[in-house]
Amino acid sequence: MTPIALGDFEQIVLLAVLRLKKNAYGVTIREEIATKAGRDPSPGALYTTIVRLEDKGLLKSRFGDPTPERGGRAKRFVELTDEGIAAVASTQRAYRRLLQGVSLPSFSHA
Amino acid sequence: MHNAKIAEWLLSSVMAPALARTVVGDLLEGRATRNAGWFWVNVFQTMVGCGWRDLKEHPGVILRLAVRGALVQSTIAMTVALFFKFTGSIFSGLGLVPGHSSWFILSLVLVFLAPLFAGRWIGRRSSGKELAVCVVMTVVSPFVLAAINAIVICCVWPAINSHNTAPLWLYWWEIWFFIPYLLGALHARQRRVPI
Numbered sequence: 097m098t099p100i101a102l103g104d105f106e107q108i109v110l111l112a113v114l115r116l117k118k119n120a121y122g123v124t125i126r127e128e129i130a131t132k133a134g135r136d137p138s139p140g141a142l143y144t145t146i147v148r149l150e151d152k153g154l155l156k157s158r159f160g161d162p163t164p165e166r167g168g169r170a171k172r173f174v175e176l177t178d179e180g181i182a183a184v185a186s187t188q189r190a191y192r193r194l195l196q197g198v199s200l201p202s203f204s205h206a
Numbered sequence: 207m208h209n210a211k212i213a214e215w216l217l218s219s220v221m222a223p224a225l226a227r228t229v230v231g232d233l234l235e236g237r238a239t240r241n242a243g244w245f246w247v248n249v250f251q252t253m254v255g256c257g258w259r260d261l262k263e264h265p266g267v268i269l270r271l272a273v274r275g276a277l278v279q280s281t282i283a284m285t286v287a288l289f290f291k292f293t294g295s296i297f298s299g300l301g302l303v304p305g306h307s308s309w310f311i312l313s314l315v316l317v318f319l320a321p322l323f324a325g326r327w328i329g330r331r332s333s334g335k336e337l338a339v340c341v342v343m344t345v346v347s348p349f350v351l352a353a354i355n356a357i358v359i360c361c362v363w364p365a366i367n368s369h370n371t372a373p374l375w376l377y378w379w380e381i382w383f384f385i386p387y388l389l390g391a392l393h394a395r396q397r398r399v400p401i
Contacts, residue, residue: 121232
């Protein structure tokens with residue numbers, strides 16, 4: 097099966113969702129990206145990407161319970177599908193292969 | 207919460223209402239540590255981002271809808287204009303001069319009600335993509351009206367109206383129609399899905 101091509105920001109969103117496990121929704125995903133990747137994505141960019149990843153079948157969503165601090169609006173939690181996990185793994189394998197034998201300053205392979 | 211409902215209403219022009227609710231919920235949660243300006247900047251950023259996505263992903267669908275909407279609007283506007291012209295001719299023949307109220311009604315129909323109706327027509331056909339369709343309709347409608355004008359006035363009815371042909375740039379004032387288009391589209395959406 098041909099792996100689904102992922103853009104740079106799509107990978108970041110998928111990895112953030114993967115890290116957050118069951119608690120991934122708009123606010124926490126933005127915070128995770130800001131903390132770990134040093135980026136502050138606009139909500140517009142983030143929601144557009146989430147919808148696109150859902151359309152590609154890499155993310156699935158479910159609604160949580162409404163909460164008062166959100167004006168009675170529910171959270172929309174997202175998580176990776178099996179295809180999403182496969183796409184992230186495939187991209188990361190490609191990165192690792194490309195990095196083999198390459199030394200970057202102030203970077204060590206995990 | 208009134209602002210949140212307006213934000214939800216605006217965002218529903220670029221996404222499904224259920225998604226718009228959760229996005230507004232996220233922004234309200236984020237606003238707890240920020241000011242109201244941050245909330246509105248992000249509402250409009252989200253609208254622009256999602257509207258642009260719709261344009262990029264469904265250009266053919268959106269262009270077709272926009273052209274059809276512009277045709278609807280132009281047809282209404284021209285029908286009303288022709289009606290006023292004929293009735294005006296009849297009144298002139300009888301020695302009566304149309305009053306200010308007639309011109310006011312004609313202007314209201316041409317610059318607000320016709321585009322508002324076209325917006326409603328679009329709103330019933332472009333669920334979740336209203337913003338993108340209204341933007342494209344604003345761009346294409348001067349061309350559509352110019353084309354209809356050229357066909358009707360120059361070809362079909364040249365004897366009476368040949369002096370009314372106008373260069374394309376004269377139609378660019380129609381850019382204002384974006385507001386009634388969007389209001390009509392969102393109103394149609396609101397009637398289907400109460401906020």
